[in-house]
Structures are given as C-alpha cells and as structure tokens.
Amino acid sequence: MTTGSILQALANALKTHSVRVIDLTQTLSPEFPTISLPPEFGQAWPFRVEEISHYDERGPGQYWNNFSCSEHTGTHMDAPAHWISGRYLPNNTVDTLEVQRLVAPACVIDCSAASAQNPDYLLSVDDLKAFESKHGRIPEGAWLLMRTDWSKRRDAVSYQNFDETGQHTPGPSTEAVRFLVEERNVIGFGSEAIGTDAGQGYHLKPPYPCHSLMHGAGKLGLQCLANLDLLPPTGSLLMTPPLKILKGSGSPLRVLALVEDQA
Amino acid sequence: MKSNLFPTKNPILRTPRMNLPPTGRGRVAHGFTRAAATSDHLELQVCEQCETVQYPARDACEKCLSPELTWLKQSPLGELLGVTTLHHSNHLYFQERLPWRIGIVRLDRGPTVIAFLTKNVSPPETISDEHRTRVQVLLRLDRGGQAIFVAHPIEELNIDLKEKLQMETGCSPLGRKILVTDGKTAAGQAVVKSLLDAGAETVWVGYSEPWKSSEVIHRLKALDRVELVPLDLTDARSVNALGSELGGKVDIVVSNAEVHRTEGISSRPGTDVARAEMEVNYFGLLRLAQAFGPAMKARSADGPGHAVAWVNLLSIFALSNYPSQGTFSASKAAAFSLAQCLRAEMLPHGIRVLNVFPGPIDDEWNQNVPPPKLSPSALASAIVRALTEGLEDLYPGDVAREWFARWSDNPKALERELVGGSL
Numbered sequence: 253m254t255t256g257s258i259l260q261a262l263a264n265a266l267k268t269h270s271v272r273v274i275d276l277t278q279t280l281s282p283e284f285p286t287i288s289l290p291p292e293f294g295q296a297w298p299f300r301v302e303e304i305s306h307y308d309e310r311g312p313g314q315y316w317n318n319f320s321c322s323e324h325t326g327t328h329m330d331a332p333a334h335w336i337s338g339r340y341l342p343n344n345t346v347d348t349l350e351v352q353r354l355v356a357p358a359c360v361i362d363c364s365a366a367s368a369q370n371p372d373y374l375l376s377v378d379d380l381k382a383f384e385s386k387h388g389r390i391p392e393g394a395w396l397l398m399r400t401d402w403s404k405r406r407d408a409v410s411y412q413n414f415d416e417t418g419q420h421t422p423g424p425s426t427e428a429v430r431f432l433v434e435e436r437n438v439i440g441f442g443s444e445a446i447g448t449d450a451g452q453g454y455h456l457k458p459p460y461p462c463h464s465l466m467h468g469a470g471k472l473g474l475q476c477l478a479n480l481d482l483l484p485p486t487g488s489l490l491m492t493p494p495l496k497i498l499k500g501s502g503s504p505l506r507v508l509a510l511v512e513d514q515a
Numbered sequence: 516m517k518s519n520l521f522p523t524k525n526p527i528l529r530t531p532r533m534n535l536p537p538t539g540r541g542r543v544a545h546g547f548t549r550a551a552a553t554s555d556h557l558e559l560q561v562c563e564q565c566e567t568v569q570y571p572a573r574d575a576c577e578k579c580l581s582p583e584l585t586w587l588k589q590s591p592l593g594e595l596l597g598v599t600t601l602h603h604s605n606h607l608y609f610q611e612r613l614p615w616r617i618g619i620v621r622l623d624r625g626p627t628v629i630a631f632l633t634k635n636v637s638p639p640e641t642i643s644d645e646h647r648t649r650v651q652v653l654l655r656l657d658r659g660g661q662a663i664f665v666a667h668p669i670e671e672l673n674i675d676l677k678e679k680l681q682m683e684t685g686c687s688p689l690g691r692k693i694l695v696t697d698g699k700t701a702a703g704q705a706v707v708k709s710l711l712d713a714g715a716e717t718v719w720v721g722y723s724e725p726w727k728s729s730e731v732i733h734r735l736k737a738l739d740r741v742e743l744v745p746l747d748l749t750d751a752r753s754v755n756a757l758g759s760e761l762g763g764k765v766d767i768v769v770s771n772a773e774v775h776r777t778e779g780i781s782s783r784p785g786t787d788v789a790r791a792e793m794e795v796n797y798f799g800l801l802r803l804a805q806a807f808g809p810a811m812k813a814r815s816a817d818g819p820g821h822a823v824a825w826v827n828l829l830s831i832f833a834l835s836n837y838p839s840q841g842t843f844s845a846s847k848a849a850a851f852s853l854a855q856c857l858r859a860e861m862l863p864h865g866i867r868v869l870n871v872f873p874g875p876i877d878d879e880w881n882q883n884v885p886p887p888k889l890s891p892s893a894l895a896s897a898i899v900r901a902l903t904e905g906l907e908d909l910y911p912g913d914v915a916r917e918w919f920a921r922w923s924d925n926p927k928a929l930e931r932e933l934v935g936g937s938l
Contacts, residue, residue, distance in 0.1 A: 282750040285726060292776075294787050302751045412726035 265512070276477045276490075276507040278403065280319075280326040284476075285408045287324065287446050288419075296322035323502040329494045330448065330463070330473035334501040337468030344470065346500035351493070353472075356439050358395040358490045358509065359387070360483045367400035367422040371413055372452050374425040380432070387485045392437045395474070395490055398424065402444035403478035413451065423450025426461040433469045440472030444480060448473040474507060483509055519716060520677075520690030521820030533816040533865040534607035535659040544572045546586045547654060547662035552907040555653040557591040557664075559626065560584040570626035592669065593622035594647040598638045608658070612679070620652055620666055628652065630664035633680050635671055655684035656905050658815075658865035660858075676714075676903070685905040686767065686824035686867050689714035694765045696721045696746060696803065697772035698735045699728050701878045702828065705891035706769055709899045711740055719761060721746030721772065723753075748772050748799030758806025763814065766821065767902070768807055770800055771828040775880040779841035789842035796846035797853060800827065804857050812864040824867040824902055827854045831872045831915045834922045835929045839936055858907070869901055874914025874938070884938070887913050914938060 265271035278284055286296045299321040305311025323346075324330070332338030333345045343349060361383045366373045375398055380390070390396060400422045405411040413420045423443060424432075432438045441448050441462055448462040458464045466473060474492065489510040494503030524530075540548065550558035560569040562576035563583040575582050601615040609615060616632040630652050637648055650666040657663045665680050676687045688710045695710070697703045698720035710718050719742050720735050736743050744761070747753040774795045776788045804825075814822040832844035833851035851870065858868035875881040877888035889912035897911035910919045918938075921929045 282747070282752055285724070288724070288727065294785070295791070298749075300750055408724075409726045409729060414726050414729075 262510075270513045272511050272513070274479055274482050274488075274509045274511055276479050276483075276509055277327040277505075278476050278478050280321065280504060283408060284326055285412050285446065286322065288412070288414070296324045298322075299325050321504060323497065323500050323504070326504045327474070327476040327478070327507055328502050328504045329492060330467065330475070330502045331494070331500065332467040332470050332472070333499075334473070335460075335463045335467035337464050338470065341470050345497075346494040346503045347496045347498050349472075349494070353393070353439055354493045355489065355491050356393055356395055357391060357486070358397050358442075358483065358488045359383070359390050359486050360397045360399050360480055360488070361485070362399045363422060364399055364401040364481070367402065371420040371422060372450060373400070373422040374450055375423070375428045376425050377427045377431045380428055383485070390432070390436045390438060393439050394436075395440055395442050395492075396432055396436075396438050397442040397474075397477065397480055397483070398422070398444070399480040399483075400444050401481060403476070403480070412446065417452075418454075419446075419451030421445035421447070421451035423448065423453055424462050426456050426458070426465075429461045429465045433465050433471060438471065440474065441466055442474035442477050442480075444475075444477050446476060448475050473502075477507060483511060484514075487512060520714075521818060524818055524820075530814065531611075531816045531818075532813075533658070533863075534611060535863065535865055536608040536657045536661065536663075537606065538659045538661055540661055541572070543574055544662075546572055548656075548660070550586065551654040551656045551662040553910070554906070555655055555904050557589045557622075557652055557654050558586050559589045559622075559624065561587045561589075568622075568624045568626055570622075570628055589622070589624045591622075591651040591653060593620040593628075593650055593652055593666075595619070595632075595636065595638075595650055595666070596621055596627065596647070598632065598636075612683070618650075618666055620650055620664070622652065628664050630666040631680050632666050633668070633671070633675075633678055635668045635675070635678075636666055637668070655680075656867070656907065657684055660862045660867070660907070674903070682819065685903050686869070687713065687903045688767060688899060690716050690820065691766040691823065692717045692719075692764055693767040693769060694719045694721065694744075694761060694807070695769045695771060696748065696799075698722050698743065699731050700771065700773070701891040702876055702894055703771050704731070704735070705895035706771060706898060707735065707738070707741060709892070709895035710769075711738065713899045713903070715740065717742060719744050719765070721757070723747035723749075723772075746772075748802060749794045751802055754799075754802040754806045758803075758810070762807050762810035765807060765811065766814075767824045767826065768803065768811070769826040769828070769898070770803055771826075772799055773828060774846075775840075775843055775878075777840050777843070777880060777883070779838050782839075789845070792843055792846040793849065796843075797849040800850050800853055800857075804853075808857070808860065811866055812861065815864040815866050822866060824869060825857065825861060826869045826871060826898060826902065827851075827857075828871050828873070829854065831874050831910065831918045833872060834918065835926060835933060837933060837938070867905060867907065869898070869907060869909060871898060871901070871909045871911065872915055872919065873911050874918060889914070 280299045286298045301317045301319040304316045306315050331346045332341050338344050449460045453460045491508045494505045562581055564581040565579045567578040596619040598618045604610045618632045620630050621627045649669040651669050652664050652666050655665050676689045693715050695707050699722055707718050722732050746757050774792045811822040829851050830847040833847035836844040854870050861868050873889050875884045875888045877890050894911055901909040910916050
C-alpha cells in the first residue's frame with residue numbers, strides 16, 4: 253500500500269488529533285451581512301430560511317427548511333467568471349473548476365495589528381517579502397490568506413464598517429495582488445472581510461484589483477473567512493470545494509483547514 | 516410595561532374576548548359603510564326625482580318610489596327630540612359596556628334617526644321647538660366595522676379621546692403601544708413623530724440592515740418613549756422573534772416598511788428588483804400578520820387598553836398600475852389584496868384595519884416625480900387623524916384623492932390615461 257500510506261498516516265493523525273481540522277467558515281445566518289452596493293444596483297440576497305415543516309401540521313414527522321441566498325453570501329468562493337476580466341477563461345465557473353486545485357496549502361499573513369490601527373489597511377509587497385524572509389517563499393498554487401481578525405467583529409455594523417464615504421475594511425494593494433499573481437502564481441487570495449478587495453478598493457487602480465487581476469488570471473477568491481488566527485503562517489492545508497452550481501460565479505462553502513501539530 | 520393611561524391588567528384573570536355589536540346589514544345599508552370607511556361626514560340617500568332625503572337606506576324613494584337614489588353628503592346638524600339611557604341589554608356587546616345613551620335626532624335635512632349620544636350631549640330641557648338641544652350627527656364605524664350614528668354637541672370641536680363612544684369607534688394612538696415596522700424611511704420617521712405627538716405610550720420602531728443609515732437609528736434612539744427593535748421583514752425568523760416578544764403587547768401595528776423602485780416591465784431585465792419589492796411589500800406583510808395577528812386578535816377586548824388597529828401603508832398605485840412604477844404598483848396591489856384578507860380576519864375580533872393609499876411620497880425614490888408630492892409629515896398626520904376617527908380607507912393628499920375619484924368614476928378611463936405616463 254505505497255500510495256495509500258500517506259492517507260493512512262493522515263487518517264491516523266486525524267484520529268490522534270496530531271492533525272486537527274479547523275473550521276474557517278462563518279455560520280450562514282439571516283443576520284450575517286452581504287456586500288451592499290448602491291441601492292439602484294442589483295443586490296446579492298442575504299441568507300434567508302423558512303420552515304417547510306417542524307414536526308407540525310405541515311409535516312408531523314419532519315423538520316426541514318427552504319433557504320435562499322446569493323452565490324456570494326456568507327463564507328464564499330469567487331470563481332474567475334465572477335469578474336468581467338475572467339469571463340472568457342476556460343473552466344471559470346464553480347461547476348467546472350479543476351477539483352485537484354480545491355485542496356491546497358495556505359500561507360497566512362498576519363495583518364491584524366495593522367488592521368486594528370487602520371481599517372483601510374492595504375497589504376503591501378513589502379509585507380509579503382517580510383513574510384517570505386521569515387517563513388520562506390510562498391509556494392506556487394498556495395492560498396494567500398490575509399489575517400485581519402475582522403471575523404471577530406461579531407456585530408454586523410462594525411463588520412461592515414460603513415460611513416458616509418463607504419465601507420472601510422482591509423484588503424490587498426494593487427501591487428501586492430500583481431506580485432502574488434505574476435511572481436508567485438498563487439491559487440487565490442482569501443480575506444476575513446466581506447470582499448477580497450479592501451472596502452475602499454473601488455478607488456484603487458484598477459478598481460477592485462484583487463477581483464480584477466486575480467480573476468483575470470484564473471485565480472480564486474475566498475471571503476468572509478473566520479478563525480485564521482488558529483492557522484500557522486505556513487503548513488496548513490485548505491479544503492475548499494464550492495457547491496457544483498451550473499455556471500456558478502461563486503458559491504457559499506464550508507472551508508476546512510488541516511493543521512499539523514508542531515511536534 | 517405599565518400604561519400611564521389605562522389601568523394595569525390583573526394578570527390572573529382571564530383576558531376577556533371580543534363580543535361584537537350586531538353585524539348584519541342589508542346591501543343597500545352598506546352605503547353608510549362605504550361613507551364611514553373614508554370619513555365621519557354624514558351621507559344619506561337623496562332621490563334624484565323629488566330630492567327627498569332618505570333614512571333608513573332603501574331601494575326606492577319613500578315619497579315618489581323612484582329607484583334613483585344617490586348617496587350624498589348631508590349637513591350633520593339636527594335637534595334632539597328625546598333621550599334615553601339603556602341600563603340593560605340582552606346583546607353581549609352592549610351588556611358588557613352599559614350604560615348607553617341613545618337619542619332621537621331630527622336632522623335639518625328631514626329624516627329622523629336614532630343615534631348614540633356622547634356624554635356631553637345635554638338632554639332636551641323643554642319640548643318647545645325653540646329650545647331643543649342642537650347636535651351634530653357623525654357617521655362612525657363601530658367595533659364590528661358597521662356604520663353607526665354618533666351625536667355630538669354642536670359646539671364640540673375637540674373630541675374627548677377617552678369618551679366611551681370615541682373609544683368604541685376610534686383608534687386613537689393616545690396611550691397605546693405601537694409598532695412601526697420601519698423607522699429608516701422618511702415616512703416612518705414622520706409617523707413615529709406624529710404618534711408620539713398624539714400621546715402614544717410606547718413606539719417600538721423596527722430597523723433592518725443597521726450598517727446602513729446608522730445616524731437615523733441614533734436619532735430615533737434618542738427619542739423619549741421610542742424603543743428600537745431589529746426587524747427585517749424579509750427574514751421570517753426576525754419577524755417571528757419580534758412577534759413572540761412583543762405580539763402580546765402591541766395595540767397598533769403600523770406596517771410601513773416598503774421597497775420602492777421605479778421600474779416597469781421593460782426598463783430593467785430580470786426579476787430581482789420586483790422580487791425585492793414583493794418580498795417586503797407583500798410577503799413582509801404576510802409574515803408580519805402571521806406573527807402579530809393572533810396575539811392582537813386575542814387582546815381586542817383586553818380592558819380599555821386593548822389591541823385596536825392595524826395600519827397598512829399601501830399606495831394609490833395599488834388601484835391602477837402606474838406604469839413607470841409598474842412593479843412597485845403590482846406589489847402594492849398584492850399587498851392591498853392581502854390587506855383585505857387581513858381585514859376579513861381582524862373584523863370578527865374588532866380590530867380596525869386602516870389601509871392608506873398615498874400618491875407619490877416626497878422621498879428619494881420619487882425624486883424624479885414632479886410635484887405635487889405628499890410630504891412625509893402630511894402623510895403621518897393624516898394617518899393619526901384617520902386612526903382617531905376610526906377610518907378604514909385613507910387617501911391622503913391631492914394626488915391620491917384625485918386618483919381615487921377618477922378610479923371610482925371610471926377605472927378603464929384611468930387605465931388609458933396612465934398609458935401616456937403622466938400621473
């Protein structure tokens with residue numbers, strides 16, 4: 253069982269908790285906000301749930317619900333087709349994504365202190381190079397996850413963080429996105445905030461660089477992640493299978509990370 | 516929460532249930548119902564042939580037998596011929612609210628009617644014609660939604676809101692605990708202010724998506740007698756949670772939350788905006804009625820501070836589709852239909868359902884609609900007045916009244932006139 257030995261070892265490690273599974277997912281609840289565009293635009297539906305029956309006259313033996321939400325509600329993945337820059341790429345929707353890519357290593361860069369100081373904090377190329385000098389080069393095909401502790405903002409008002417100039421949440425700079433796409437060839441970028449781009453990302457050049465450049469290069473996005481503080485800077489393995497929605501531009505998903513004990 | 520105005524309920528006694536006044540009326544008598552639904556002004560049938568004013572309502576003129584009888588507004592003035600006070604009744608509704616003062620009034624326009632008398636109507640001291648007590652007779656809806664005559668002193672300008680007949684026919688916000696479903700709209704804020712000015716004891720104000728327009732929420736929060744409550748009508752769990760918490764407390768629901776966009780069928784592809792309108796304007800009302808209706812119905816005779824009314828902010832566009840706001844009109848037509856169902860379910864419990872049909876309100880989504888537009892404060896005071904008078908249908912503002920008149924006269928004509936796009 254030479255090919256099975258890795259998985260056998262993994263199974264044993266899971267059993268003994270030397271490899272732990274960490275949930276990076278926000279609970280899908282009606283209260284969890286979705287991205288808010290100007291009201292004359294189309295809007296992503298928030299998560300809504302209504303009972304079909306609850307052991308009652310509508311179905312005495314069953315409890316079950318109907319739910320509705322957008323492809324971009326809760327912890328979700330953006331596929332390349334989400335952005336106009338990625339619209340002509342092959343296999344650019346969630347149903348056609350190569351599943352081999354959906355289990356991938358993650359690098360977690362800690363921007364929590366800077367984001368606490370400045371909600372508009374932009375991750376820079378210098379931050380990425382400093383990370384690499386400490387933890388090694390970001391491997392090709394890895395996720396770059398930006399830890400901001402934004403998921404610890406439990407109330408929707410401070411999570412959204414709007415004022416009269418719009419939303420104020422951290423994200424990557426245009427140059428950082430370019431570096432990750434062109435020089436590191438990551439699989440995608442992950443954020444704890446409501447979008448992969450900063451709240452003020454519309455004012456960057458190009459507007460929303462993480463969406464525009466990542467998806468234009470066939471990369472993926474993860475947003476509304478949680479528990480990034482429980483991951484090591486390197487060495488974790490992410491499982492990110494979206495729902496297989498026909499021509500889906502994205503999908504809510506359960507994001508799990510495998511973390512190995514530092515023995 | 517204890518009311519300042521109404522006695523505190525004894526919680527170990529059974530909550531009394533509603534026994535309605537008699538509800539049977541012939542079809543022709545619903546001419547009074549139609550009149551009383553929109554105004555307290557007296558209307559009577561007048562013969563087109565001989566101009567005789569009729570009472571009771573009938574199919575043919577009492578004098579010349581002509582069937583051509585028209586309902587017309589009449590002078591409410593008359594003189595009191597006699598007074599009696601009922602101290603006994605076999606009818607449960609009247610029995611539970613004894614005594615009743617009743618009088619015979621000869622209207623200046625001819626007919627003699629039997630009317631309930633407010634406590635301020637003094638009895639006729641003499642039978643000589645010169646000294647008879649003069650009264651004004653108003654048309655009001657009773658708890659069962661049927662029209663009755665109420666005689667007031669002729670000089671009475673300010674109605675005593677705690678007077679029994681007023682309590683039994685009106686739904687004044689005075690001393691009531693009220694839910695306004697959306698405090699974030701201009702209309703919602705104006706309604707909250709008017710209800711407070713009218714003496715509401717508590718106004719619970721719903722808000723959704725708190726990360727938007729948070730300064731409005733802060734402003735409302737600072738108001739005395741206002742309590743903010745999270746309420747998102749698109750979220751069944753949110754509505755049900757608030758219903759469970761407040762359903763047994765709320766005396767008046769003001770369902771004012773609405774999504775208002777200005778699209779027709781072809782101005783925007785897809786259904787997401789139309790669906791968002793339906794989700795709040797129609798399904799939101801349905802969720803709200805399911806969550807708050809049962810407890811309100813159970814409290815409709817719960818002492819003097821009982822549950823009393825339900826207000827729906829509809830639109831005059833519910834009557835006939837205004838094409839440049841076509842999907843909004845359709846959602847309001849759906850809400851209007853559902854509001855009729857709500858009224859049918861509330862009437863047997865004595866809860867008044869007031870449907871409000873404004874023309875364009877002066878708010879952000881009617882920015883491109885030319886004047887006249889209804890100011891939010893005018894809308895709000897009209898709602899408080901209509902509640903106080905116990906009306907069922909309110910057409911506030913010039914546009915609404917004009918539309919209603921055109922629609923009543925010839926709905927087909929109004930439909931054609933709206934093809935051109937003007938109001």
